[in-house]
Amino acid sequence: MADQCYHCGQQIEEERILFDEKAFCCQGCKTVYEILNINDLKDFYELNRNAGVRPDKKNTHQFDFLNTQEIFDQVVDFSDDGVTVVTFFVPVIHCTSCVWLLESLETINPAILSSHVNFTQKSVQINFRNEELKLGELAKLMTDLGYKPSISLNSINKKQAKTDRSLVAKLVVAGFCFGNIMLLSFPEYVEVFGTMKESWLEENKEWFRWTMFFLSLPVFLYSATDYYKSAYQGLKNGIVNLDVPIVLGIFVIFFKSTYDITFDISPGYFDSLAMLLFLMLTGKWFQQQTVQALAFDRDYKSFYPIAVAKLVNGIEQPILLSELKKGDRILIRNEELIPADAILMKGDALVDNSFVTGESRLISKKTGDKIFAGGRLSGAAVELEIIADINQSYLTQLWNNDAFKKDNSELNILTNYVAKYFTYIILALCVISSLYWYFVNPAMIMKVVTSILIIACPCALGLSSPFTLGNIMRIFGNKDFYIKNTSTIERMAEVTDVVFDKTGTITESESDQILYEGEFISEKHLKAIKALIRNSNHPLSRSLYHKIDLDSDLIVNDYQQIPGKGQQGFVDGDLILVGSKSYVGAEDEVDFNLTVVYVKVNDKILGRYIFKNKYRQGLDEMLSQLTNYNLHVLSGDNDSERTYLEKIFPENAILNFNQSPKDKLDYIKNLQNSKRKVMMMGDGLNDAGALKQSDIGVSITESMNSFSPSCDGILDAKEFERTPWFLKMSKYAIRLVIMAFIISFLYNVVGLSFAVTGYLEPVVAAILMPLSSISVIIFATFGTRILAKLVK
Amino acid sequence: MGIIILTIVMSLCLGALFLGLFFFGYKKGQFDEDESPAVRMLKEDKKVKDKIDT
Numbered sequence: 001m002a003d004q005c006y007h008c009g010q011q012i013e014e015e016r017i018l019f020d021e022k023a024f025c026c027q028g029c030k031t032v033y034e035i036l037n038i039n040d041l042k043d044f045y046e047l048n049r050n051a052g053v054r055p056d057k058k059n060t061h062q063f064d065f066l067n068t069q070e071i072f073d074q075v076v077d078f079s080d081d082g083v084t085v086v087t088f089f090v091p092v093i094h095c096t097s098c099v100w101l102l103e104s105l106e107t108i109n110p111a112i113l114s115s116h117v118n119f120t121q122k123s124v125q126i127n128f129r130n131e132e133l134k135l136g137e138l139a140k141l142m143t144d145l146g147y148k149p150s151i152s153l154n155s156i157n158k159k160q161a162k163t164d165r166s167l168v169a170k171l172v173v174a175g176f177c178f179g180n181i182m183l184l185s186f187p188e189y190v191e192v193f194g195t196m197k198e199s200w201l202e203e204n205k206e207w208f209r210w211t212m213f214f215l216s217l218p219v220f221l222y223s224a225t226d227y228y229k230s231a232y233q234g235l236k237n238g239i240v241n242l243d244v245p246i247v248l249g250i251f252v253i254f255f256k257s258t259y260d261i262t263f264d265i266s267p268g269y270f271d272s273l274a275m276l277l278f279l280m281l282t283g284k285w286f287q288q289q290t291v292q293a294l295a296f297d298r299d300y301k302s303f304y305p306i307a308v309a310k311l312v313n314g315i316e317q318p319i320l321l322s323e324l325k326k327g328d329r330i331l332i333r334n335e336e337l338i339p340a341d342a343i344l345m346k347g348d349a350l351v352d353n354s355f356v357t358g359e360s361r362l363i364s365k366k367t368g369d370k371i372f373a374g375g376r377l378s379g380a381a382v383e384l385e386i387i388a389d390i391n392q393s394y395l396t397q398l399w400n401n402d403a404f405k406k407d408n409s410e411l412n413i414l415t416n417y418v419a420k421y422f423t424y425i426i427l428a429l430c431v432i433s434s435l436y437w438y439f440v441n442p443a444m445i446m447k448v449v450t451s452i453l454i455i456a457c458p459c460a461l462g463l464s465s466p467f468t469l470g471n472i473m474r475i476f477g478n479k480d481f482y483i484k485n486t487s488t489i490e491r492m493a494e495v496t497d498v499v500f501d502k503t504g505t506i507t508e509s510e511s512d513q514i515l516y517e518g519e520f521i522s523e524k525h526l527k528a529i530k531a532l533i534r535n536s537n538h539p540l541s542r543s544l545y546h547k548i549d550l551d552s553d554l555i556v557n558d559y560q561q562i563p564g565k566g567q568q569g570f571v572d573g574d575l576i577l578v579g580s581k582s583y584v585g586a587e588d589e590v591d592f593n594l595t596v597v598y599v600k601v602n603d604k605i606l607g608r609y610i611f612k613n614k615y616r617q618g619l620d621e622m623l624s625q626l627t628n629y630n631l632h633v634l635s636g637d638n639d640s641e642r643t644y645l646e647k648i649f650p651e652n653a654i655l656n657f658n659q660s661p662k663d664k665l666d667y668i669k670n671l672q673n674s675k676r677k678v679m680m681m682g683d684g685l686n687d688a689g690a691l692k693q694s695d696i697g698v699s700i701t702e703s704m705n706s707f708s709p710s711c712d713g714i715l716d717a718k719e720f721e722r723t724p725w726f727l728k729m730s731k732y733a734i735r736l737v738i739m740a741f742i743i744s745f746l747y748n749v750v751g752l753s754f755a756v757t758g759y760l761e762p763v764v765a766a767i768l769m770p771l772s773s774i775s776v777i778i779f780a781t782f783g784t785r786i787l788a789k790l791v792k
Numbered sequence: 793m794g795i796i797i798l799t800i801v802m803s804l805c806l807g808a809l810f811l812g813l814f815f816f817g818y819k820k821g822q823f824d825e826d827e828s829p830a831v832r833m834l835k836e837d838k839k840v841k842d843k844i845d846t
Contacts, residue, residue, distance in 0.1 A: 047834065099831040119827040169815065176811050180804065200793040207797065 007033050008146070009050025028055035032145050039107045044097050051097035053146030063139035065307040065318035066151075072135055074320060075151065075306065077125070083113070084130040088142070088149035093122045102147060109133060109141060153304040153321055167226070167288065171281040174223040177215045178274035184212050188267040189763065209261040209268060216270040220254050223277050226284075242419035242462055245426060246280070249457025256450045269454060269762050272769045276459045279773045283466040287486055304390075308332075308339055311383065326386055333381045334551060340373045340386050341393045347382035350534065351375040362534075362542065378545075379534060380553055413490050414737060415465045419458065426456045433756050444758050451755035455765060460744030460772040465737050467780035472733045475788045480716035481726055488712045491695050492730035494677045498626060498723075499668065499690070501682035502635035502645075505700050507614045508717070514547045518599070518607010525601055527552040528571035533578055535559050536567055540597055541578075544609060566597075574602050618721040620648040625724035630676070632656070634664045636686050665689035681723070684709070728791055736783050740776050747772035 005012055005025035017024045020037070024030040032052055036044050044051065065071055073079070076086040093099070099117045102124045106112045111133035115126045124147075128138060139149050187201040187208050201208075227250070231243040250273065257268030307318045311329040321339055324330070329345065332338055338351070350362045353375045362378055365371055371384065373393035390396060430449050437444045469486035476483060483489065500506050521529070531554035533541040559569040566579015577584050577600035584600040586608070598608045623631065631653040633645060639657035646655065656667065664682075668690050671678050680687070680694035683701065688709035691697030699711040700720060715723070751768045754760045817823065 043834075047831075096831040096834070099828050100834065103832065117828050118825050119831075120825055165818065168818065172811065172814060176807065180807065184800070204794075204797070211800070 004050060005029050005052075005054075006045075007050065007052035008054040009052075010054060026054065028144070028146070031055070035108060035145065036101075039104075041101065041104055041107060044101050047100055048095050048097040051095050053092045053094075053098075055144055055146040055148075063136040063143070065309075066136040066139055067134050068307070068318045070320055070323070071307050071318060075135065079130060082129055082131050083127060084135070085125065085127050086135065086138075087123055087125045088139070088151070089121075089123050090142070090147045091122055091150050092147060093117065093119065093124075098147070101145065102142075105141075108145075112138070151306055153306055167281065167285055170223040170226065171278070171285055173218050174274060174278040174281055177219045177223075178271070178278040181212045181215050181271045181274050184208050184215070185267065185271045185766070205267070206261075212268065212270040213258060213261065216254065216257075216273055219274050219277050220250070223281060224250055227280075239416075240420050240423050241416045242422075242458060245419065245423045245456065245458050246462065248423075249453055249459075250277070252450050252453040253457070256454065267762050269765050272454070272762075272765050275770050275773070276457060279770075279777075280459050280462055283463045286470045287466040289470070304339055305337060321390060324386060324390060326389060328386045330384050330386065331381055332377050332384055334377060334379060334553075336377055338371055338373055338375050338377060338384065340390045341388040342371050342373075342384035342386050344369050344371055345383040345385050347380060349382045350378040352378050413487060414734065415462065418461065418741060422456075422458055422461065426452065429456075429752065429756070437758075447760075448756060448758050451758070451760035452752060455751035455755045455760060455768065456748060457769070458744070458748075459769070460747060460776045461741060463773055463776050464740035464744060464780065467777050468737045468740055468784060469733060471781055471784040472729065475784060476726060476729075479722060479726075480719045481713060481722070482715075483713040484711075488696060489730045489733055491677070491712075492679065492727060493734040495629065495679040495696060495727065496676045497630040497632060497671055497678045499632040499634055499671075499678055499680045499694070501664075501680075501684070501687050501690075502633055502641070503637055504683040505681050505687075506616055506619055506633075508616055508702075514543060515610045516607060517610065518605075521599070521606055523550065524572075525574070525576075525606070526550055527554055528574055528576050528601075529578060529599060531556050531571050532559070532567060532569050532576045535569075536561055540611060541567070543611065544578075544597065547609075576601055615644075615648075616717070616720050622721045622724060623649055626727075629727075630654075632667075632671075634659045634667055634690065636660070636664075661686045661689050665693050668693045679727075681715070682709075725791065729787065732787055732791060733784070736780070736787060739783070740779055743779055744772055744776050747775070 003012055004010065004023075006022040007024055007029035010025055012023060012025045017027065017030050019030050019033065022033070024033065029052060032055060036042055066075060076084050078085040090102070093102070099119055102117050103115050105115045105126065109128075111129045113127040113129065115124055117124045126138065139151075142149055185208070187205055224247075227243045227247050230241065231247040234241040234244060253269050253273045253276075257270050257273070260266040261268045304321060307320055308324060309316045309331040310319045310324070311317075311331055316331055324340060330339075330342070344365050344367050346367065348367070349365045349371065351365055351371055352362055353372070363375075370387070373390070373396070430452050433448050433452060434445050437448055466486065469489050472489055473483055473486060526548055527550055530545060530548045530550060530552040533545050534552075535556060536542075554571050556569040556571050559567070561567040562579075562583070566577060566583035568575065568577045568579075570576075578597060581588075581596065581598055584598040584605055586598050586605050588608075596608050596610050599606045627650065631649055633649065633653065633655045635641075635655075635657050636659055637657060639655075642655060642657070649655065656663075659667070664687060668678050668680060672693075672695070678694045679696040679698065680690050681698045681700055682691055683699060687699075691699065691709055691711045696713065697711040698713045698715050699709060700715050700717050702717045747768060751760070751765070751772075754764055754768075
């Protein structure tokens with residue numbers, strides 16, 4: 001008896017559908033199988049077992065708004081002469097079968113001309129004939145196959161940021177020239193190692209030297225330009241960053257080498273020049289690598305829909321959200337978002353503000369009440385009149401806060417700090433040596449000073465941070481903690497206070513923690529139960545309400561709620577009871593530690609829902625490992641959980657409840673005013689302000705595909721327990737960077753002793769410089785690996 | 793031994809050619825995404841499949 005759905009692999013729970021000798025968990029999966037079968041696409045299952053995605057069961061008209069011309073124009077990339085190109089973001093793309101299926105769409109519908117998947121960004125670009133297939137129908141087709149496109153206000157802002165291609169171009173040019181110059185300097189070494197000089201090489205060495213010169217021109221004039229710009233910018237603003245001594249070194253190497261080969265003083269240092277730039281550009285490129293599939297800069301636009309149903313003379317018309325104005329009347333349905341501050345015109349509403357304020361109760365609103373933007377409607381459709389533009393709503397005002405204007409991502413804080421002193425020391429050394437040699441042998445001054453500037457070029461220094469921290473980023477990523485850039489690690493090492501949001505961060509997401517035991521409940525009864533419990537504000541009712549994945553507009557008569565016991569009412573002729581064991585009169589055994597809710601329909605007890613403990617596993621242990629930090633809790637909920645939290649958090653932890661998004665932001669600001677470095681962990685839109693204001697904002701997510709507000713790092717909820725480990729690692733990582741600095745300094749000391757005494761031959765430079773760079777890279781790579789294994 | 797000069801020039805030109813080809817592919821976006829081309833290969837061409845079936 002196969003218990004897994006052939007298509008999506010999930011457990012077959014409620015329905016079991018047999019078709020073509022295979023079992024499916026729902027109509028959706030079976031339908032996809034049928035479609036694939038008919039179109040001869042069964043290879044989908046050959047590539048990956050159970051690769052399918054269970055299609056969304058929601059209503060069939062959810063994409064109709066895409067057919068409206070204004071909205072259509074905004075969403076598509078391009079449309080001309082009947083052919084349209086559109087790019088959809090499909091977060092559920094997860095394997096090769098997904099790519100395969102989405103690129104086979106043309107087989108399923110002939111109006112589709114071609115489709116191209118970008119796996120890393122989880123998007124698909126589709127070319128189709130819009131006269132034969134409407135955009136809304138296309139979206140519906142994809143949803144029916146299980147690949148629902150995610151369309152939010154963000155989809156419209158399509159400034160396709162052109163990734164900076166020039167860095168790779170410069171890197172490749174530098175690498176090409178580096179390799180060739182190294183080979184061309186071979187003749188010079190033949191001289192050095194043998195006593196007999198090869199006469200042909202000796203005669204033609206000019207040719208080799210000038211060829212090296214020409215090969216180093218692209219490096220000097222093209223590959224190094226970023227460094228020139230950066231050093232210039234720094235000096236213009238009075239800052240000596242690391243690029244200043246680097247540029248100084250580059251110039252001295254190039255011009256001294258050219259001078260040397262013109263007057264046959266030495267073979268020049270072109271190979272060191274090219275190698276230097278190649279390795280440093282590699283370091284830069286390494287640092288630039290981020291996780292493409294994740295977005296660290298989401299704001300409310302990713303959360304809002306594109307269109308809303310405006311009521312014009314009582315008729316529904318989908319309009320773009322940007323067209324919504326004060327005074328417009330709109331219709332909002334169940335589970336839809338309220339896009340702007342509005343007044344409830346018709347109907348009673350229950351609003352779920354959890355994502356915005358963190359409060360998990362449903363707020364009930366009557367006609368004439370004001371409803372704030374960002375809440376989600378629960379229940380029958382209502383009519384609203386907009387009283388403020390979207391940008392003026394309480395929610396979006398949050399984004400105008402100064403916190404969102406500052407940019408935290410200055411890279412290489414530590415490196416630039418060291419660079420300043422480095423430059424001054426080198427210059428001082430030049431002056432001292434010049435003075436010394438002035439009295440001993442003035443002719444040597446030129447050689448000594450240029451040697452100092454050449455060998456002191458801090459490329460190894462510049463490689464320490466990118467390679468060490470870049471590797472740490474990768475290691476964190478393997479443990480499902482994705483950080484925005486390397487400076488995040490530098491800031492993590494300095495954290496003094498850790499602030500936790502409550503709901504969704506230290507507690508698990510609601511609907512996963514409920515298990516049902518008992519007889520099969522029919523869809524009719526499930527809808528009745530859902531309608532009944534909607535009337536209750538009790539957190540258990542709320543969780544159960546979300547767990548039941550059905551729409552229910554049924555009316556409840558004679559509703560009664562007895563606090564601490566349960567609730568009951570008549571729905572469509574059936575008497576439904578939901579409540580505690582004694583309330584329904586059940587007699588089975590139950591573990592006292594668990595919270596259990598029973599369901600009774602018309603005097604028959606159908607079964608029970610078991611609610612698992614909602615705090616994340618290992619929370620108390622994790623908190624005990626964070627003794628070095630000051631801990632805080634900021635919750636949008638009321639303080640009903642205070643006693644439990646006081647037990648698991650250490651004594652000096654500060655717990656705050658009923659915090660609005662602005663309160664949270666201000667709290668962080670206050671901490672920072674007392675010179676504390678704050679790391680905030682949160683999950684919802686209500687944490688957005690606080691996350692941005694904190695020195696490090698970490699967003700906890702149960703699924704990588706779901707929304708996470710603007711932050712410095714995204715942590716998979718499963719790895720939440722590892723937070724102390726990540727913090728510890730960041731501290732050790734900084735120590736590793738410092739050790740790498742020391743290694744590069746040692747090389748510098750050796751090289752400088754050659755330089756100051758006037759013995760810096762090109763061959764010495766050519767050995768020392770690559771050696772120092774490569775040692776730093778190896779140290780960074782293996783050091784981080786060993787560190788990851790050793791740190792507990 | 794003088795032939796080395798010629799061979800070096802030739803290999804530099806050849807190398808430059810490959811460099812140019814790399815840039816061509818890179819600018820066209822072929823290196824942007826390295827995961828889906830692997831899967832795209834597995835799709836049989838419709839024409840080829842029809843031929844095999846008949």
